[in-house]
Amino acid sequence: MNAQVIDLTLPFSDGKRGVAYTPALNIDDDGFNTTTLNLYSHALTHMDAPKHFLKGAAGIETIPLGRCIGPAEVIDLTHKEPNSLMKVDDLLPDEHRVIAGGRVLLRTDWSTHADLEDYRTRFPRISLELAHWFVSRGVWLVGVEAPSVASLAQEHRAELTDVHQTLLGANIIIVEGLSNLDRLPPHIEFIAFPLNLPGCDGSPVRAVARIN
Numbered sequence: 001m002n003a004q005v006i007d008l009t010l011p012f013s014d015g016k017r018g019v020a021y022t023p024a025l026n027i028d029d030d031g032f033n034t035t036t037l038n039l040y041s042h043a044l045t046h047m048d049a050p051k052h053f054l055k056g057a058a059g060i061e062t063i064p065l066g067r068c069i070g071p072a073e074v075i076d077l078t079h080k081e082p083n084s085l086m087k088v089d090d091l092l093p094d095e096h097r098v099i100a101g102g103r104v105l106l107r108t109d110w111s112t113h114a115d116l117e118d119y120r121t122r123f124p125r126i127s128l129e130l131a132h133w134f135v136s137r138g139v140w141l142v143g144v145e146a147p148s149v150a151s152l153a154q155e156h157r158a159e160l161t162d163v164h165q166t167l168l169g170a171n172i173i174i175v176e177g178l179s180n181l182d183r184l185p186p187h188i189e190f191i192a193f194p195l196n197l198p199g200c201d202g203s204p205v206r207a208v209a210r211i212n
Helices: 088-097 128-137 154-169
Strands: 004-007 019-025 034-039 046-048 069-076 103-107 141-144 173-176 187-194 202-211
Touching: 069 088, 088 128, 103 187, 128 154, 141 187, 154 173
Parallel strands: 069 103, 103 141, 141 173
Antiparallel strands: 004 202, 019 034, 046 173, 046 202, 069 187, 187 202
């Protein structure tokens, strides 16, 4: 039976935060079209490298690609309110699905806010307690629909640093800015590969789910 593939990536449209297209050559004058792309390393749907928050750590090219593809669990946390913390208690009903070597996608439906003013300011985020729990469970990858796993507010800067350092320090791959998790069943195959950008702190990804 053919597998269904669902795109989990936000559109990298010209003018989106961290994305700009500049025409380079055009078909009328040059015989073909080309474009210069300007991409922020953490624009839209992207993956963090350890270097993002750990001094002297490895760049995005060192991410083990085998961990970027494989079975994943989609955990429904749509009950979480805006600006709330996702805690261990929220995942206890599904703790049997959070396993060593596993991949966890946290569904909040926050991607529906991608074009709204509160997308970067009021999203549900991972608590430090939950970050440590993922480490203790030996998880390989955590994906979220928000632009970050932790608050981007200036007053929460310590939280932002601590949560990222906890996950990245344990070699947990972080994928942020996912979309369309509402279209997925609980068990999928997840695929999200970073660009080969030696020494870079992150990379946009094309994230997809494959459903048999």
